Amino acid sequence: MESPTILELIWSARWPILYGLGTTVLISALAIAGGTVIGVGLGLVLAYGNLAWRFAGRLYTDFVRGTPVFVLVLASYYILTTIGLDLSPFQAGVLALTVFCSSHVGEITRGALQTIPRGQTEAAKAIGLGFGQTFRYVLAPQALRLGLPAWINTAAEMVKASTLLSVIGVAELLLRTQEVISRAFHSLEFYLLAGALYFAINYAIERFGSYVERRVATD
Amino acid sequence: MSAPLLEIRDLHKSFGSVEVLKGVDCTVQAGEVISIIGSSGSGKTTMLRCVNMLEDFEGGSIRIDGEEIGYLTDGGRRRRKPEREIARQRALTGMAFQQFNLFPHMTALENVMLGLTLVKKMPADAARATAEGWLDRVGLLNRKDHRPSKLSGGQLQRVAIARAIAMSPRLMLFDEVTSALDPELVAEVLQVITDLARDGMTMLIVTHEMRFAFDVSNRVIFMNQGRIGEEGDPKTMFANPSTERLAEFLKNSRFS
Numbered sequence: 001m002e003s004p005t006i007l008e009l010i011w012s013a014r015w016p017i018l019y020g021l022g023t024t025v026l027i028s029a030l031a032i033a034g035g036t037v038i039g040v041g042l043g044l045v046l047a048y049g050n051l052a053w054r055f056a057g058r059l060y061t062d063f064v065r066g067t068p069v070f071v072l073v074l075a076s077y078y079i080l081t082t083i084g085l086d087l088s089p090f091q092a093g094v095l096a097l098t099v100f101c102s103s104h105v106g107e108i109t110r111g112a113l114q115t116i117p118r119g120q121t122e123a124a125k126a127i128g129l130g131f132g133q134t135f136r137y138v139l140a141p142q143a144l145r146l147g148l149p150a151w152i153n154t155a156a157e158m159v160k161a162s163t164l165l166s167v168i169g170v171a172e173l174l175l176r177t178q179e180v181i182s183r184a185f186h187s188l189e190f191y192l193l194a195g196a197l198y199f200a201i202n203y204a205i206e207r208f209g210s211y212v213e214r215r216v217a218t219d
Numbered sequence: 220m221s222a223p224l225l226e227i228r229d230l231h232k233s234f235g236s237v238e239v240l241k242g243v244d245c246t247v248q249a250g251e252v253i254s255i256i257g258s259s260g261s262g263k264t265t266m267l268r269c270v271n272m273l274e275d276f277e278g279g280s281i282r283i284d285g286e287e288i289g290y291l292t293d294g295g296r297r298r299r300k301p302e303r304e305i306a307r308q309r310a311l312t313g314m315a316f317q318q319f320n321l322f323p324h325m326t327a328l329e330n331v332m333l334g335l336t337l338v339k340k341m342p343a344d345a346a347r348a349t350a351e352g353w354l355d356r357v358g359l360l361n362r363k364d365h366r367p368s369k370l371s372g373g374q375l376q377r378v379a380i381a382r383a384i385a386m387s388p389r390l391m392l393f394d395e396v397t398s399a400l401d402p403e404l405v406a407e408v409l410q411v412i413t414d415l416a417r418d419g420m421t422m423l424i425v426t427h428e429m430r431f432a433f434d435v436s437n438r439v440i441f442m443n444q445g446r447i448g449e450e451g452d453p454k455t456m457f458a459n460p461s462t463e464r465l466a467e468f469l470k471n472s473r474f475s
């Protein structure tokens with residue numbers, strides 16, 4: 001019997017690999033989407049909240065950002081169970097990444113909003129815009145442009161951080177790859193394949209980012 | 220004499236422990252053009268910013284057409300009005316800023332239209348027509364689709380003035396609108412303001428351009444250390460300042 005070529009090996013492992021890829025994309029998308037929604041709210045609190053709200057937001061942001069994301073993943077899975085919150089590995093993993101992502105997006109949003117000159121808010125107020133209108137039509141479009149490059153970075157970081165979920169047993173791309181390797185060997189080839197797939201995801205994010213950046217450019 | 224358009228009574232304002240306005244009284248009739256002069260830190264810009272509540276103030280009152288701006292007093296307690304109400308009152312005045320503060324992500328036309336559609340609730344085509352009319356008035360209709368990054372300082376300020384005045388405010392506030400401009404761009408902006416003055420627009424103009432203040436104003440207010448040091452018609456005041464302080468100020472600003 002001939003030994004299969006590497007392409008045949010990859011082909012025979014296509015389903016677990018694709019399943020893992022899909023899971024990785026899903027985890028990343030959920031974490032980035034959830035983290036962005038929460039993070040923008042957090043950024044608003046950090047930029048405009050009263051002292052108490054800002055303090056609470058600052059505590060959350062600094063605590064989460066100062067904790068290794070791996071620790072957040074483990075804590076989300078193992079510690080939440082002890083207080084009666086029974087999450088599946090997938091749920092716990094997504095929760096940890098969402099929290100992590102939100103703290104970074106919060107900081108990006110705050111930074112972007114505070115970079116916009118005060119005069120922009122004053123000019124909006126002077127023509128009679130309320131805070132909501134000022135934010136939506138004047139500040140948000142400018143903050144989007146200022147914060148976009150950092151947001152792209154964070155999104156790519158989230159994809160990479162999703163590999164940590166393999167440790168709590170989430171069958172994402174890395175864990176699936178390792179399972180395939182444990183049956184078929186050829187670790188170099190399969191790790192290269194996994195690496196290429198991660199690159200493809202992040203490349204797509206980067207392209208999306210430059211597309212949006214061009215759309216919102218001001219000159 | 221008709222009821223005043225703007226009435227400022229005993230205005231007090233502090234930044235921390237520094238009192239910048241120490242009791243300012245000022246009455247403005249409709250159609251008056253008033254220049255506010257004085258050295259840096261005398262409180263002239265702060266006074267202007269109190270009129271549209273860009274600065275809160277601790278004491279005194281400001282009324283536009285008899286309506287109290289920013290605060291209400293009930294049972295002897297003074298409270299800031301709700302933000303929504305303050306936003307409505309801000310639209311009674313228009314303001315042009317030293318740094319223009321145009322919105323960089325919008326074209327000149329969109330800058331002027333924003334308040335018309337959002338605050339005045341005009342339909343888009345009516346807002347567009349109004350905005351184009353005002354851009355034409357300031358001589359920039361052919362620049363309407365340019366973003367601010369493609370306009371000169373003088374053009375930026377003219378768009379900013381169009382944006383403010385398109386809202387048909389009762390009163391225009393000009394805060395050192397030529398101070399950030401290259402000298403050769405000052406004239407085009409002053410010309411726009413002069414035209415508006417001729418149309419009967421009521422204006423408060425904080426300026427360092429003494430010649431302009433002299434030419435355009437019915438009345439000049441000289442601010443000195445948080446108070447009105449002297450006021451009157453420009454010819455009398457500039458020729459015969461009645462205070463030592465104004466005489467010195469005019470000498471240093473090389474009014475010719």
